[in-house]
Amino acid sequence: MTQKELITRGEAVRQALAQVDGPVPVKEFVQQVLTFRPSKAKNPAASIRNYLRAEEVGRTLVYLDRQTIIPLRVAMKGVRFRAHVTRQMASRGILPVHPTFRCFLRYKIALEDVRLFDVAGNPLPVRVVKMKAKPTDPLEVFLRMALEDLEDFVVLAFDLSGWFRANKVRRDDSILVTILDWEAGHFRLEHEPARRRRRRQQEIERKNQELADLLFEMLESAQKESLYASQAVPTAYARLSDPKGYPGDHWTEVIERDPRMKWDGFAIHYSEYMSPLEQILYGEKEVTEGPITRAQARQIYRFKAELWHRADIWRRIEIQGGQTLADFDGILRDAFEHDPFDHLSGFWKLVRRGRGNRFREIDLGDIDPLGGGSGAGLHIAGLELRPGDLLKYVYDFGDWIEHRITLEEIVEPEPGGEYPRIIARNKPRYRYCQSCQAKGRKRIATWICIECSNKQGREVLVCDECLAAEHEGHFVEEILY
Numbered sequence: 001m002t003q004k005e006l007i008t009r010g011e012a013v014r015q016a017l018a019q020v021d022g023p024v025p026v027k028e029f030v031q032q033v034l035t036f037r038p039s040k041a042k043n044p045a046a047s048i049r050n051y052l053r054a055e056e057v058g059r060t061l062v063y064l065d066r067q068t069i070i071p072l073r074v075a076m077k078g079v080r081f082r083a084h085v086t087r088q089m090a091s092r093g094i095l096p097v098h099p100t101f102r103c104f105l106r107y108k109i110a111l112e113d114v115r116l117f118d119v120a121g122n123p124l125p126v127r128v129v130k131m132k133a134k135p136t137d138p139l140e141v142f143l144r145m146a147l148e149d150l151e152d153f154v155v156l157a158f159d160l161s162g163w164f165r166a167n168k169v170r171r172d173d174s175i176l177v178t179i180l181d182w183e184a185g186h187f188r189l190e191h192e193p194a195r196r197r198r199r200r201q202q203e204i205e206r207k208n209q210e211l212a213d214l215l216f217e218m219l220e221s222a223q224k225e226s227l228y229a230s231q232a233v234p235t236a237y238a239r240l241s242d243p244k245g246y247p248g249d250h251w252t253e254v255i256e257r258d259p260r261m262k263w264d265g266f267a268i269h270y271s272e273y274m275s276p277l278e279q280i281l282y283g284e285k286e287v288t289e290g291p292i293t294r295a296q297a298r299q300i301y302r303f304k305a306e307l308w309h310r311a312d313i314w315r316r317i318e319i320q321g322g323q324t325l326a327d328f329d330g331i332l333r334d335a336f337e338h339d340p341f342d343h344l345s346g347f348w349k350l351v352r353r354g355r356g357n358r359f360r361e362i363d364l365g366d367i368d369p370l371g372g373g374s375g376a377g378l379h380i381a382g383l384e385l386r387p388g389d390l391l392k393y394v395y396d397f398g399d400w401i402e403h404r405i406t407l408e409e410i411v412e413p414e415p416g417g418e419y420p421r422i423i424a425r426n427k428p429r430y431r432y433c434q435s436c437q438a439k440g441r442k443r444i445a446t447w448i449c450i451e452c453s454n455k456q457g458r459e460v461l462v463c464d465e466c467l468a469a470e471h472e473g474h475f476v477e478e479i480l481y
């Protein structure tokens with residue numbers, strides 16, 4: 001065994017990164033890693049790529065795009081960000097480590113190693129203190145009460161009381177932080193009075209929007225419906241047009257104010273996300289609807305509903321804005337010949353993610369055909385659908401029969417029209433009863449005998465009469481045209 005085979009992948013990556021001082025094609029970088037650590041894997045390049053994505057993003061490097069990486073050491077040098085001074089920070093002269101430095105500190109760096117400098121380049125004494133903090137998140141309050149831990153809730157902070165006094169740092173001022181050396185953990189602090197900030201409000205808003213859009217775009221293209229902040233935030237900063245210029249607001253505040261996203265302390269989610277614990281504490285989030293005008297309640301929503309896995313089976317349905325998902329469920333059961341009194345059903349709103357063909361599903365609730373269900377009372381007009389929008393409808397949570405529903409148009413009602421109604425359906429492609437065919441008769445098959453089909457290795461199709469005569473007690477399924 002040679003020396004080269006003994007180092008870990010992580011060490012090989014670090015050695016390769018040390019030789020890079022700017023953006024580098026992933027392909028080239030992977031080859032470099034492999035020269036430090038040759039591999040006998042079937043596809044060594046792919047294995048290194050996977051490792052980089054899973055273990056190194058946000059820790060040592062980020063992706064500028066799919067084909068290009070940059071060491072964080074390089075990308076973060078000179079980056080500037082803002083800490084908003086709260087009343088507690090001003091009165092005690094402290095700068096909390098989290099969330100101020102969250103995602104800007106190197107992975108596993110020791111706080112004692114962090115160095116802070118003033119604008120003149122003079123080192124500031126770094127003293128880490130504990131700061132009492134009241135948890136604001138109700139979930140956190142609940143957890144701490146459960147653990148009887150409410151008293152000891154502290155966060156770590158840098159005690160900068162001398163610097164705060166000398167600079168007359170007040171509540172609502174900003175501290176502008178510049179990353180001098182990301183690897184070593186060296187930062188420069190600059191005081192900005194609130195009035196100076198106010199003059200640059202528009203510029204700040206623009207920066208905030210750019211950061212929010214970058215993060216949201218990453219969320220939209222993420223495989224799962226969430227992003228680790230530790231990976232996403234450094235990546236977004238590396239992709240900003242001017243990360244070393246005048247800073248916008250802190251990323252945690254930017255996300256907090258963005259209606260599309262939320263942050264749970266670790267990951268960035270879509271705003272409607274609820275953690276499993278929140279679901280237990282608060283129950284499933286009920287979908288609420290806005291007020292509906294009389295005009296909206298009158299309007300007709302024209303939908304095309306099709307079987308998810310057999311789009312050739314479709315019905316066009318009209319329903320009035322003031323009618324409910326329970327009404328919609330009723331007509332859908334009728335249209336697709338589902339049992340009107342048995343089995344629950346449910347609706348989801350499908351929201352397109354990014355520009356591709358992936359959707360996230362917003363649960364609108366379920367419908368009990370005998371009355372009730374969490375979604376039963378929602379009005380069609382309250383769902384805020386626009387032509388082209390999609391719903392998913394599932395009949396029977398056991399058999400899980402999925403339907404895809406597209407809103408085609410919103411039109412005015414016909415005088416005297418009764419809604420909901422089925423206005424069109426696919427042209428049926430009838431199949432015929434094989435027993436009757438054998439006897440020289442032509443009758444539409446309405447059933448498929450699963451039992452006989454399995455036995456005979458072909459589809460056995462029968463009409464009502466032949467079913468009763470020849471397949472008594474067999475397991476059969478109705479044919480939908």
Ligand SMILES: [Zn+2]
Pocket residue numbers: 433434435436443462463464465466467
């Ligand atoms: Zn027959």
Ligand SMILES: [Zn+2]
Pocket residue numbers: 449450451452453470471474
């Ligand atoms: Zn049979």
